[in-house]
Amino acid sequence: MPRPRPRHFGVARSVDASLAQNGAMTDPDTRLAQLAAAVAEPARARMLCALLDGRARTATELAAAADIAASTASTHIARLEASGLVHVVRQGKHRYAQLAGPAVARALESLLVVAGVPRAAGFEPSTPQALRHARSCYDHAAGELGVALHDRLLALRWLHGERDEGDYTLTPAGSTALQALGLDMAGLSRTRRRLACACLDWSERRAHLGGALGAALLELLLARRWLQRDLDSRALRLTPAGKRLLRERLGLELGAP
Numbered sequence: 001m002p003r004p005r006p007r008h009f010g011v012a013r014s015v016d017a018s019l020a021q022n023g024a025m026t027d028p029d030t031r032l033a034q035l036a037a038a039v040a041e042p043a044r045a046r047m048l049c050a051l052l053d054g055r056a057r058t059a060t061e062l063a064a065a066a067d068i069a070a071s072t073a074s075t076h077i078a079r080l081e082a083s084g085l086v087h088v089v090r091q092g093k094h095r096y097a098q099l100a101g102p103a104v105a106r107a108l109e110s111l112l113v114v115a116g117v118p119r120a121a122g123f124e125p126s127t128p129q130a131l132r133h134a135r136s137c138y139d140h141a142a143g144e145l146g147v148a149l150h151d152r153l154l155a156l157r158w159l160h161g162e163r164d165e166g167d168y169t170l171t172p173a174g175s176t177a178l179q180a181l182g183l184d185m186a187g188l189s190r191t192r193r194r195l196a197c198a199c200l201d202w203s204e205r206r207a208h209l210g211g212a213l214g215a216a217l218l219e220l221l222l223a224r225r226w227l228q229r230d231l232d233s234r235a236l237r238l239t240p241a242g243k244r245l246l247r248e249r250l251g252l253e254l255g256a257p
Contacts, residue, residue, distance in 0.1 A: 034083065035083055035084075035085070038079055038080055038083035038085055039085070039108075039111070041076070042066075043066040043067075043068050043072070043073075043076055044066075044076045044079065044080060046065055046066040046067075047062045047065060047066050047073065047076060047077070047080070047097075048080070048085065048086075048099070048108055049065075049108065049112070050062060050065035050066075051086065051097065051098055051099045052099070052105055052108060052109070054098070054099070054105070054206060055098065055204065055205030055206055056089055056096035056097060056098035056200060056205045056206075057096060057097060057098070057205065058094060058095065058096055058097075059073045059074045059077055059095065059097070060073070062076075062077065062097060077097050080097070081097070084100055084104075085099070085100055085104055086098060086099060086100055086104075087099070087100045087101075089200055091200050096200060096205070098205075130230070130233070130235040130237075131143060131203065131233065131234065131235050132144060132203045132204075133145065133235075133238075134146070134227065134235065134236040134237070134238060135233075135234040135235050135236055136218065136229075136234045136236060137199060137201070137202070137208065137210070137234075138210075138215075139214075139215040139218060139219075140199070140208070140209060140210050140211075140214030140215050140217070140218050141208065141209070141214065141217065141218045141221070141227070141236065142199075142201050142202065142203075142208050143201065143203060143204065143208075143236075144204060144254070145227075145236065145238065145254060146201060146208030146209060146214075147201055147204045147206050147207065147208045148252055148254060149208070149209055149217065149250075149252070150198070150207050150208045150209040151163075152250050152251065152252055153174065153209065154168075156173075156174070156177070156250070156251075157171055157173060157174070158170065158171055158173060158174025158175075158177055158178065159171065159174055159196055163207075166197055166198060167194060167195075167196070167197050167211075168195070168196040168197065168198070168211075169195070169196070170195060170196065170213070178213075181220070181249060182220050182224070183213075183216050183217070183220055184216070187216075188212055188213060188216060191212045193211060193212040194210075194211040194212065195211055195212050195213055196209060196210075196211045196212070196213040196214065197209075197210045197211040197214075198210065199214070221242065224241075224242075224245075225239060225241065225242070226238070226239055226241060226242025226245055226246065227239065227242055238254055
């Protein structure tokens with residue numbers, strides 16, 4: 001029997017697919033009522049609004065947003081996940097919740113417009129600014145820089161796959177462009193490691209680029225002195241040359257911390 005595929009950060013399951021998995025595929029009126037009931041509880045509604053910025057949050061953070069106990073928040077998250085409104089990410093010892101996909105976000109935004117409710121305040125991490133701007137996550141780049149690289153490679157169609165999904169494939173155009181940038185694509189093709197994958201960013205709560213490609217990119221940026229390591233922490237510093245060349249080669253506009 002084949003092993004089930006692991007659930008990765010940001011897999012945007014549709015509401016219909018989630019309801020089908022949970023045996024709730026009935027007539028449209030009943031399905032709509034089930035979804036409305038999941039949103040109708042005030043604490044769950046506040047939790048969903050807190051997730052509208054696209055970032056993932058822990059049960060403790062959502063409990064604070066909804067002004068409820070963390071244990072109660074966990075129960076609400078389970079209800080929202082069963083309804084297909086949120087996706088729960090298990091990374092290490094932590095569990096994060098995020099909206100199940102853009103369709104959910106659009107529906108919530110429309111309901112807020114109808115209700116005349118302003119958007120909830122955005123996510124404000126307590127991470128020190130230098131670490132938030134750029135740092136290493138194992139052997140790949142994280143922080144604002146890592147997230148920007150991840151998003152840019154997808155926008156350029158150098159990587160193929162659903163945004164924030166577990167695994168990506170490298171497109172022919174991406175392979176050519178990255179080789180021109182200086183990456184050893186032949187070496188990457190021989191690796192037994194996952195080529196490219198989404199890794200949930202600790203401070204940004206969005207995906208940065210992991211896997212062999214993420215590690216190779218960080219190694220290249222350091223070798224070219226586009227990035228420099230901090231001697232006393234995981235912080236990375238974008239050099240003036242790195243800022244200029246990332247703008248010229250990738251179209252990335254990155255400021256200093």
